[in-house]
Amino acid sequence: MSSVRPKLKPETPKSITAWETATGRTVWMTADGGWTADTAQIAAFTGDEAEERLAAAAKQEAIITDPYFMEVTETGGITGRETLRESIRANGPTVAYGDKA
Amino acid sequence: MYRYDEFDAQIVKERVAQFRGQVERRLSGELLEDEFKPLRLQNGVYLQLHAYMLRVAIPYGQLSARQMRMLARIAREYDRNYGHFTTRQNIQFNWVALKDIPDVLALLAEVEMHAIQTSGNCIRNTTSDHYAGAARDEIMDPRPWCEIIRQWSTFHPEFAFLPRKFKIAVTGAAHDRAAIRVHDIGLHMRERDGVRGFEVHVGGGQGRTPHIAALVNDFVPEDRLLDYLEAIMRVYNLHGRRDNKYKARIKILVNELGEEEFTRQVEAEFAAQRSHEKIDLPQAEIDRIHAYFAPPELATKPETSDVFEAAKASDKVFARWARTNLHPHVTPGYTSVTVSLKPIGGLAGDATDAQMEIIANLAETYGQDDIRVSHAQNIILAHVALDDLPALHAELDAAGLATPNESLITDLIVCPGLDYCNLANARSIPVGQAVQKVFADPDYQEDIGRLHINISGCINACGHHHVGHIGILGVDRKGEEFYQITFGGRADEKAAIGDIAGPGLKSEDVPGALKRVVDRYRELRSGKDELFIDTLGRLGHDPFKEALYAAD
Numbered sequence: 006m007s008s009v010r011p012k013l014k015p016e017t018p019k020s021i022t023a024w025e026t027a028t029g030r031t032v033w034m035t036a037d038g039g040w041t042a043d044t045a046q047i048a049a050f051t052g053d054e055a056e057e058r059l060a061a062a063a064k065q066e067a068i069i070t071d072p073y074f075m076e077v078t079e080t081g082g083i084t085g086r087e088t089l090r091e092s093i094r095a096n097g098p099t100v101a102y103g104d105k106a
Numbered sequence: 107m108y109r110y111d112e113f114d115a116q117i118v119k120e121r122v123a124q125f126r127g128q129v130e131r132r133l134s135g136e137l138l139e140d141e142f143k144p145l146r147l148q149n150g151v152y153l154q155l156h157a158y159m160l161r162v163a164i165p166y167g168q169l170s171a172r173q174m175r176m177l178a179r180i181a182r183e184y185d186r187n188y189g190h191f192t193t194r195q196n197i198q199f200n201w202v203a204l205k206d207i208p209d210v211l212a213l214l215a216e217v218e219m220h221a222i223q224t225s226g227n228c229i230r231n232t233t234s235d236h237y238a239g240a241a242r243d244e245i246m247d248p249r250p251w252c253e254i255i256r257q258w259s260t261f262h263p264e265f266a267f268l269p270r271k272f273k274i275a276v277t278g279a280a281h282d283r284a285a286i287r288v289h290d291i292g293l294h295m296r297e298r299d300g301v302r303g304f305e306v307h308v309g310g311g312q313g314r315t316p317h318i319a320a321l322v323n324d325f326v327p328e329d330r331l332l333d334y335l336e337a338i339m340r341v342y343n344l345h346g347r348r349d350n351k352y353k354a355r356i357k358i359l360v361n362e363l364g365e366e367e368f369t370r371q372v373e374a375e376f377a378a379q380r381s382h383e384k385i386d387l388p389q390a391e392i393d394r395i396h397a398y399f400a401p402p403e404l405a406t407k408p409e410t411s412d413v414f415e416a417a418k419a420s421d422k423v424f425a426r427w428a429r430t431n432l433h434p435h436v437t438p439g440y441t442s443v444t445v446s447l448k449p450i451g452g453l454a455g456d457a458t459d460a461q462m463e464i465i466a467n468l469a470e471t472y473g474q475d476d477i478r479v480s481h482a483q484n485i486i487l488a489h490v491a492l493d494d495l496p497a498l499h500a501e502l503d504a505a506g507l508a509t510p511n512e513s514l515i516t517d518l519i520v521c522p523g524l525d526y527c528n529l530a531n532a533r534s535i536p537v538g539q540a541v542q543k544v545f546a547d548p549d550y551q552e553d554i555g556r557l558h559i560n561i562s563g564c565i566n567a568c569g570h571h572h573v574g575h576i577g578i579l580g581v582d583r584k585g586e587e588f589y590q591i592t593f594g595g596r597a598d599e600k601a602a603i604g605d606i607a608g609p610g611l612k613s614e615d616v617p618g619a620l621k622r623v624v625d626r627y628r629e630l631r632s633g634k635d636e637l638f639i640d641t642l643g644r645l646g647h648d649p650f651k652e653a654l655y656a657a658d
């Protein structure tokens with residue numbers, strides 16, 4: 006893990022997020038176990054299923070890197086203590102940069 | 107400027123090929139992230155919040171126009187048209203894809219650049235005074251010694267797995283512009299009885315446990331420097347705390363052993379080494395490296411320039427910039443120019459590819475092909491004729507690179523913070539922008555005078571908040587950003603770590619609170635030439651704390 010994130014309770018809905026290995030862009034697991042860069046497709050998991058999904062993600066290292074649990078609402082919206090960090094991961098810097106600065 | 111010999115070129119080329127293979131194996135899944143991470147870090151590749159980040163070494167902050175153009179090309183072709191110049195005098199690209207990084211490194215190798223020694227537990231890029239070889243107050247040019255240290259430390263087998271990263275800084279002027287006392291080793295060049303040497307400071311650093319370095323030896327002659335450094339590294343390698351990341355820096359060791367005992371051990375190691383393994387550099391080698399840094403051949407000019415004086419008299423905007431962004435040059439009729447990367451409301455240290463191209467062109471036209479990156483995240487053109495300043499200023503201004511604020515309150519040092527950094531607790535950039543806005547009026551800034559505000563988004567202190575006259579540290583409180591303010595830090599020869607003023611502030615309260623502090627300073631200063639840091643020293647911190655927490 007590149008950084009230690011807060012522990013979430015088993016019943017707390019969570020998504021599995023990671024970085025795409027080839028590009029580094031942020032991705033989330035979809036309901037069918039694939040990966041998406043589209044936050045509308047974020048799936049929420051709980052309990053044992055979440056653990057199994059994370060274990061499965063950890064085996065896909067060629068495709069993704071450093072998967073971890075991210076707190077979400079039941080419908081996959083970013084929420085909880087790390088909302089700011091995860092929103093920035095999802096949407097990019099909060100300031101205009103490069104040619105747009 | 108140092109030029110690669112065939113060995114340097116070969117080593118860098120081989121390194122690119124090796125890393126290309128490693129990346130291929132990572133992408134095929136043959137290498138797992140845990141195995142790959144130390145390899146990528148040895149090549150400057152980090153995984154940040156939303157992408158990989160590539161940190162490219164700019165040894166002692168010096169670049170040629172050709173190199174700057176290559177950085178521009180990389181920004182354009184492999185990133186999002188910009189790069190970020192850092193407090194370590196390096197550049198970071200924020201959005202490069204891992205699959206492309208071998209190609210990027212190959213392009214860098216074409217212009218004698220690489221990303222070696224920009225991360226991991228090795229001796230990192232040696233940093234220096236950005237006016238080196240140009241400043242009027244310089245006693246000796248530190249760059250040849252930075253280069254000698256670079257050559258000695260790169261791939262040195264004993265230093266490949268240090269307990270922790272290790273940073274060395276060298277300065278050759280009386281006024282320390284390289285913050286040497288907050289480095290693991292800080293070297294201040296001195297001359298004694300006609301012999302050149304170094305005052306050696308060890309164990310400075312910022313981060314979680316900031317320390318000002320201890321003076322370990324007040325004069326090591328230059329031909330013995332490498333032996334002395336080697337002795338320090340051996341003591342560190344032997345006792346440095348590999349078991350605890352937070353205690354692994356040499357500052358902790360110096361502190362735990364005590365300055366006296368640490369010094370005793372270094373001297374003992376030095377003496378032992380001198381008797382059988384000494385690595386005295388032959389004078390010929392010292393001279394050979396120095397030759398690369400010979401001063402540029404500048405046409406003889408009078409001390410004052412009519413063109414320059416006339417432009418100042420007729421153009422207020424130019425006159426202001428000339429007051430703030432120039433630094434006295436050793437050669438009459440010349441100056442060093444700060445190209446500000448701190449436009450009001452911009453991103454400190456960022457430059458677009460187009461701006462990099464412009465800086466490269468201007469360096470060729472007006473600046474002897476010599477570009478520097480300062481630890482304050484600006485660009486310096488080290489040698490510019492006073493006669494050329496009006497033309498240079500016009501071109502910089504058109505490119506948004508002529509903000510007249512060098513060392514003024516809007517020239518903030520700002521780390522990437524939570525907008526980019528995977529370790530951050532809070533954002534730095536928006537807070538810096540908001541602070542800049544309340545002080546934006548250039549008359550107000552000039553009235554305030556030299557005042558360094560430094561911001562870090564976490565305790566790692568990449569934004570040097572501990573040594574800002576005013577420091578701002580972002581902290582996370584249950585998911586909310588707060589900002590802790592420190593007063594009284596400084597990075598120069600009177601280096602000091604700032605004191606925390608009190609409870610953290612919400613981001614929206616920071617600009618107003620700092621404005622109250624600064625206005626209190628303007629009321630209390632003994633005169634216009636008493637700097638904020640000196641008023642603080644004279645009166646203590648209480649009046650400023652009071653202003654900080656006073657209700658609007």
Ligand code: SF4
Nearest residue numbers: 521527530563564568
């Ligand atoms: S100080 Fe912290 S937040 Fe800022 S760049 Fe360094 S590690 Fe990241």
